[in-house]
Amino acid sequence: MKIVLATRNPGKIAELRRILAEFDIVGLEEFPSIGEVAETGVTFEENALLKAHAVAQGSGLPAVADDSGLCVDVLNGMPGVFSARWSGRHGDDRANLDLLLAQVSDVPADRLTAQFACVAALALPSGQARVVDGTLRGRLIATPRGANGFGYDPIFVPEGETRTTAEMPAEEKDSISHRGRAFRALAPIVRDLLSSA
Numbered sequence: 001m002k003i004v005l006a007t008r009n010p011g012k013i014a015e016l017r018r019i020l021a022e023f024d025i026v027g028l029e030e031f032p033s034i035g036e037v038a039e040t041g042v043t044f045e046e047n048a049l050l051k052a053h054a055v056a057q058g059s060g061l062p063a064v065a066d067d068s069g070l071c072v073d074v075l076n077g078m079p080g081v082f083s084a085r086w087s088g089r090h091g092d093d094r095a096n097l098d099l100l101l102a103q104v105s106d107v108p109a110d111r112l113t114a115q116f117a118c119v120a121a122l123a124l125p126s127g128q129a130r131v132v133d134g135t136l137r138g139r140l141i142a143t144p145r146g147a148n149g150f151g152y153d154p155i156f157v158p159e160g161e162t163r164t165t166a167e168m169p170a171e172e173k174d175s176i177s178h179r180g181r182a183f184r185a186l187a188p189i190v191r192d193l194l195s196s197a
Contacts, residue, residue, distance in 0.1 A: 118135070
């Protein structure tokens with residue numbers, strides 16, 4: 001059975017196909033009639049569930065969605081759910097990164113702690129749903145490094161690392177990432193729900 005990933009982000013689709021390799025994963029590009037789902041929730045869980053339910057209903061297939069973002073401690077957890085549109089335009093990675101760096105430019109390096117957070121949701125057309133979460137703690141750096149990944153990866157250094165997540169090979173990043181942790185936790189739930197559906 002196919003599972004629809006509730007995203008058109010090619011970076012995210014590639015990442016989730018690697019993490020959920022045991023499943024037949026398709027992206028929203030196979031369902032052009034399903035429009036963008038407005039992320040009107042104020043938490044990662046609300047947004048993940050909104051997207052998963054809408055795509056499950058629109059496709060008639062199980063749908064997996066996530067909402068994730070960077071939560072900076074000195075910014076009281078922001079940009080958080082607004083990470084992808086922090087600069088005002090959804091998905092403008094460079095503008096988002098530049099704005100965030102400008103906002104913390106006077107903060108001492110040892111205070112630039114942060115975490116990537118992810119909530120992943122599975123929804124079935126019947127309305128059943130499950131959610132899990134994953135986090136990755138680290139710190140920010142002032143100068144972007146690396147060409148892998150997307151979003152804030154070039155300025156995020158995980159705890160115990162000297163490289164940014166944008167400097168890590170994809171498989172290595174997947175093994176520790178917030179999204180990887182959330183989706184690995186979701187995989188057995190997907191198996192159980194699909195076998196009982």
